[in-house]
Amino acid sequence: MKKNIITVLLALLGIAFGAGAQMRWAPVVGINGNNLVFKQDLVSVSPTIGYQAGVMGEMIFPGIGIGIDIGLLYNQAGAEVDLGQKLVWSSDGYGKERVYLHNLNIPVHLRFKYTRLNGLEDKIAPIIYGGPEFNIQVAHGKCKAFKYSGGDFGLTVAGGAELFKRWQLTGGYTWGMTYVLKTKKLDNFSARSRQWFVRCAYFF
Numbered sequence: 001m002k003k004n005i006i007t008v009l010l011a012l013l014g015i016a017f018g019a020g021a022q023m024r025w026a027p028v029v030g031i032n033g034n035n036l037v038f039k040q041d042l043v044s045v046s047p048t049i050g051y052q053a054g055v056m057g058e059m060i061f062p063g064i065g066i067g068i069d070i071g072l073l074y075n076q077a078g079a080e081v082d083l084g085q086k087l088v089w090s091s092d093g094y095g096k097e098r099v100y101l102h103n104l105n106i107p108v109h110l111r112f113k114y115t116r117l118n119g120l121e122d123k124i125a126p127i128i129y130g131g132p133e134f135n136i137q138v139a140h141g142k143c144k145a146f147k148y149s150g151g152d153f154g155l156t157v158a159g160g161a162e163l164f165k166r167w168q169l170t171g172g173y174t175w176g177m178t179y180v181l182k183t184k185k186l187d188n189f190s191a192r193s194r195q196w197f198v199r200c201a202y203f204f
Contacts, residue, residue: 023057026168028071030199036079036099036180036191043085045191048098050076052105056201065113069129075105077180077193078141088185089145100141101148101180101193106134113162128159133174135193146181152193153177160199168201 035047054073061067077100084095111129115121136151158172174195182190 023059024203025055025057026201026203027054028056028073028199028201029053030073030197032075032077032195032197034077034079034101035194036081037176037194038189038191040189042189043089044082046080046082048079050078052076052197052199054105056107058111058203060111060113065115067111067113069107069109069111071105071107073105073107075103075135077101077103077135077195081143083145089183092145094143094145097143097145098141099143099146099181100139101135101137102139103135103137103151106136107156108132108134109156109158123164125162125165126159127162127168127170129170130157130172131155135180137180140181145183145185147184148181149179152180154193154195158197166203168203169199170201171198172196 030052032050032052033047034050036045038045052073052075054071056069056071058069059067078098080096080098082096083089109129109131111127114126117125133154133156134151135154137148140148154174154176156172156174158170160168160170162168174197176193178192179190180193
């Protein structure tokens with residue numbers, strides 16, 4: 001999984017920098033609410049708050065408002081999992097475990113920016129976007145009850161607005177499509193990630 005994601009990353013970055021004359025770039029920061037959804041409802045899981053930061057590029061085709069964006073962000077995800085509810089883990093000393101996932105996040109989205117507002121778009125322009133997001137796990141928490149996938153893939157839907165042609169404020173939700181971790185003792189007890197986020201970017 002990790003090798004496949006790295007290959008995709010290199011290809012996408014090559015495309016992005018090849019189109020550098022048409023793309024504009026921005027630093028981006030955000031906060032995210034994270035959860036883990038397991039295949040079976042064996043233990044309780046509580047959402048946690050994380051953060052993200054990195055860079056993104058945007059290319060919008062003139063006149064139609066349709067374009068793409070690509071980014072590279074650090075993203076802290078995970079959740080709190082109460083393994084102490086089941087004897088199979090409580091007998092090993094596990095209880096409420098804060099599961100950290102430290103990812104390199106690579107969003108690749110189609111986007112639409114509505115700019116036919118009779119000049120109002122110079123102050124505010126609505127945006128919607130969506131598409132895949134790839135994660136490479138660069139580190140994780142110390143809970144040894146889990147095996148970690150090394151990376152995962154999700155689908156994102158989001159929207160927001162561009163202010164004064166520089167600032168972009170957006171929010172959205174990402175559904176994990178592949179598992180991020182599984183327990184060592186029960187191989188089929190695996191979890192996918194769910195995440196809402198709010199991002200702020202400033203384009204140069």
